Amino acid sequence: MEKVVNLGTFLKKMHKKIILKDLYNRNYYVQDFNKFKKHITEFHGNGSSIHEENGFVFRIDQKFRDNLFKIKKSD
Secondary structure, eight states, X not given: OEEOOOOSXXXXXXXXXXXXXXXXXXXXXXXXXXXXXXXXXHHSSSXXXXXXXXXXXXXXXXXXXXXXXXXXXXX
């Protein structure tokens, strides 16, 4: 298991699966990484906001976006 970044809310890459830690320290397995990234760009592109997905809650800020876009999903 390779740790990609270390944040309060951190991202891990594990065997081509993207796992996000939400605000409650729960693991969220991103089903469609490209769709997730597109949504973050379109609806959370600047400033700080809260994103809820399937019961998981994320604080989206510039640090989160920067780290999210460092991940390259290879299928």
